[in-house]
Amino acid sequence: MKDILQTLEDRRGQARLGGGQKRIDAQHGRGKLTARERIDLLLDEGSFEEFDMFMTHRCTDFGMEENQPYGDGVVTGWGTINGRQVYVFSQDFTVLGGSVSATHAQKICKIMDMAVQNGAPIIGINDSGGARIQEGVDSLAGYGEVFQRNIMASGVVPQISVIMGPCAGGAVYSPAMTDFIFMVKDSSYMFVTGPDVVKTVTNEQVSAEELGGASTHTKKSSVADAAFENDVEALAEVRRLVDFLPLNNRQKPPKRPFFDAPDRVEPSLDTLVPDNPNTPYDMKELILKLADEGDFYEIQEDFAKNMITGFIRLEGRTVGVVANQPMVLAGVLDIDSARKAARFVRFCDCFDIPILTLVDVPGFLPGTSQEYNGVIKHGAKLLFAYGEATVPKVTVITRKAYGGAYVVMSSKHLRGDFNYAWPTAEVAVMGAKGATEIIHRADLGDPEKIAAHTKNYEDRFANPFVAAERGFIDEVIMPRSTRVRVSRAIASLRNKAHDMPWKKHDNIPL
Numbered sequence: 083m084k085d086i087l088q089t090l091e092d093r094r095g096q097a098r099l100g101g102g103q104k105r106i107d108a109q110h111g112r113g114k115l116t117a118r119e120r121i122d123l124l125l126d127e128g129s130f131e132e133f134d135m136f137m138t139h140r141c142t143d144f145g146m147e148e149n150q151p152y153g154d155g156v157v158t159g160w161g162t163i164n165g166r167q168v169y170v171f172s173q174d175f176t177v178l179g180g181s182v183s184a185t186h187a188q189k190i191c192k193i194m195d196m197a198v199q200n201g202a203p204i205i206g207i208n209d210s211g212g213a214r215i216q217e218g219v220d221s222l223a224g225y226g227e228v229f230q231r232n233i234m235a236s237g238v239v240p241q242i243s244v245i246m247g248p249c250a251g252g253a254v255y256s257p258a259m260t261d262f263i264f265m266v267k268d269s270s271y272m273f274v275t276g277p278d279v280v281k282t283v284t285n286e287q288v289s290a291e292e293l294g295g296a297s298t299h300t301k302k303s304s305v306a307d308a309a310f311e312n313d314v315e316a317l318a319e320v321r322r323l324v325d326f327l328p329l330n331n332r333q334k335p336p337k338r339p340f341f342d343a344p345d346r347v348e349p350s351l352d353t354l355v356p357d358n359p360n361t362p363y364d365m366k367e368l369i370l371k372l373a374d375e376g377d378f379y380e381i382q383e384d385f386a387k388n389m390i391t392g393f394i395r396l397e398g399r400t401v402g403v404v405a406n407q408p409m410v411l412a413g414v415l416d417i418d419s420a421r422k423a424a425r426f427v428r429f430c431d432c433f434d435i436p437i438l439t440l441v442d443v444p445g446f447l448p449g450t451s452q453e454y455n456g457v458i459k460h461g462a463k464l465l466f467a468y469g470e471a472t473v474p475k476v477t478v479i480t481r482k483a484y485g486g487a488y489v490v491m492s493s494k495h496l497r498g499d500f501n502y503a504w505p506t507a508e509v510a511v512m513g514a515k516g517a518t519e520i521i522h523r524a525d526l527g528d529p530e531k532i533a534a535h536t537k538n539y540e541d542r543f544a545n546p547f548v549a550a551e552r553g554f555i556d557e558v559i560m561p562r563s564t565r566v567r568v569s570r571a572i573a574s575l576r577n578k579a580h581d582m583p584w585k586k587h588d589n590i591p592l
C-alpha cells in the first residue's frame with residue numbers, strides 16, 4: 083500500500099513540475115510566475131481542488147508521442163476567493179509553450195461547464211503560444227468549443243481573463259468575449275496577427291509591446307480593463323474585483339460588513355461644483371465621498387477618461403457607478419465614452435447590480451471624426467443599454483445635462499427609478515450661449531442684446547426646477563446629503579421587478 087501511495091505522490095510531483103525546473107527558471111527569469119504559483123496567489127490558501135492533473139494529449143504526429151507531459155499545459159480546477167467559489171484555468175507556458183491541444187481545450191471546457199452548472203465565476207489565466215501546431219484542426223476545434231462556452235456563460239456567470247504572457251491569433255477571442263480582461267505590463271500581449279505578419283502585409287514596423295501590450299490595450303484599443311505592474315498585483319486585483327461581484331445571475335451581489343454610516347453627510351460636497359459653469363471639478367471626489375469607506379474599483383481607468391465606470395458599495399452592497407468626468411473634455415459624450423459606459427451598464431444589468439449615474443455632460447462631441455466613425459450608432463449603444471436595463475437605476479445630475487446626452491444618461495424617460503438633481507443642475511437643450519446664438523441669430527451683431535438674451539435663457543433653464551416641475555427630476559437634493567439619499571433610494575428598490583415584452587433577444591446597435 084505504501085508503494086501505491088508513493089506512486090501517486092511521485093506522479094503528482096511530476097505533474098506539478100510542469101515543463102521541468104529549467105523552464106520554470108526561464109519563466110521566473112522573465113518576471114513571470116508559473117501556472118500553479120498564480121493559482122496559489124489567486125485563491126484562498128489551501129482551497130484549490132485540481133481536476134485532470136494526469137491528462138495527456140493524444141497526438142502522435144511529429145514525434146509527439148515521445149512528449150506527453152501530465153496536465154498538457156493547463157492547470158484547471160476550483161477553489162475560493164474570500165470563501166466564495168470560483169473555477170479557474172491557468173495555462174502553463176513551461177509545457178509546450180502553454181499551447182492549446184484538443185486535450186488542453188477539453189480540460190478548460192470541463193471547468194467552464196461545471197462553473198455554469200454550479201453558478202460560479204470562471205477565471206482564465208492566459209499564457210500560451212496559441213493553437214498546438216502539431217495538432218492542426220483538432221486544436222482549432224478545441225478553441226471553438228471554448229468560444230462557444232464563453233458565449234453560453236456570458237451573462238450567466240462572471241468571466242474574467244487575466245493575460246500573463248502571449249495571447250495571439252484567434253486565441254484572443256476567448257478573452258475578448260469575457261466580462262473583464264486584465265493584463266500585466268511588459269510581460270503580456272494580445273493581437274490577432276503578430277508584428278511579423280503586420281510587417282509582411284502592411285509594411286508597418288511595430289514591436290509586440292506596441293502592437294498589443296498592456297498600455298496599448300488599456301489606453302488605445304480598450305480591449306483590456308486594467309494593467310498591472312506584475313503577476314502578484316494583477317492577481318490581488320482579481321480577488322478584489324470578485325469581492326464586488328455576484329457568483330451568478332440568479333444571486334444578488336454580495337453584502338459585506340461596512341463601517342461607514344449610510345447617513346453620513348458630506349458638507350464639502352455643497353461646494354464641489356465651482357461658481358463658474360465652465361470650471362471643471364473632479365467627479366471622482368464625489369464618487370469617493372459617496373462610497374462606503376471611500377472604496378472605488380475603477381474599470382477602464384485609462385481609456386475614455388471623460389467617462390468614469392466602476393464599482394462602489396453602499397450599505398455593504400455593490401453598486402455600479404457611471405459618471406461623466408468634467409475634468410476631461412468637459413465630460414462630453416463621444417464614441418469611446420459611450421462604448422465604455424454601455425458595456426459597463428450591460429454588465430451591471432446582467433448581474434443584478436444597481437446603477438448609480440452621476441451626470442455633468444455638455445452633450446455629444448461634434449466633428450467629422452465622430453460622425454465618420456459612427457457616433458450615432460455608438461452613442462445609441464449607451465442609450466439602448468440604459469433603456470433596456472431593469473436593475474435599480476438612480477441618477478444624480480450635479481451640473482450640466484444638455485440635449486440628447488441628458489436623455490441618454492439614465493434619465494426618467496429611460497425608466498430611471500430615482501432622478502435627483504443638485505441645485506446647481508442645468509437641464510436644457512444646450513448651454514445658454516449656444517442657444518442664444520441660434521434662437522436670436524438676428525441680434526448677433528448687438529452684444530448688449532445677446533447678453534440680455536443669454537441671461538434670460540440662463541434664468542429660465544440653468545436650473546433643475548423646470549425639469550422638477552414636470553416630474554422628470556424626482557427631487558432637488560442638497561449635495562451634502564447625496565450619500566444618504568442614494569443609499570435609501572437603492573435600498574428601496576431591492577425588490578424591484580420589471581416586465582419585459584417577450585423577445586428572443588434585442589438587437590442593440592453594434
Ligand code: HXC
Nearest residue numbers: 178179181210211212213214215216225248250251252253
Ligand atoms: C506548439 C509551441 C507553440 C505552439 C510555442 N511552442 N508555441 N508548441 N504549438 N503554438 C513551444 C515551442 O516550440 C517551445 O518548445 C516552447 O513552446 C516555448 O516556446 P519558445 O518559442 O521557446 O518561447 P518564446 O521564445 O518565449 O516565444 C513564445 C512565442 C513563440 C512568441 C509564443 O513560441 C511563438 O511564436 N509560438 C508560435 C505562436 C503561433 O504562431 N501560434 C499559433 C497562433 S494561431 P521547446 O520544446 O523548444 O521548449 C492560433 C489560432 C487560434 O493560435 C485559432 C483559434 C480559432
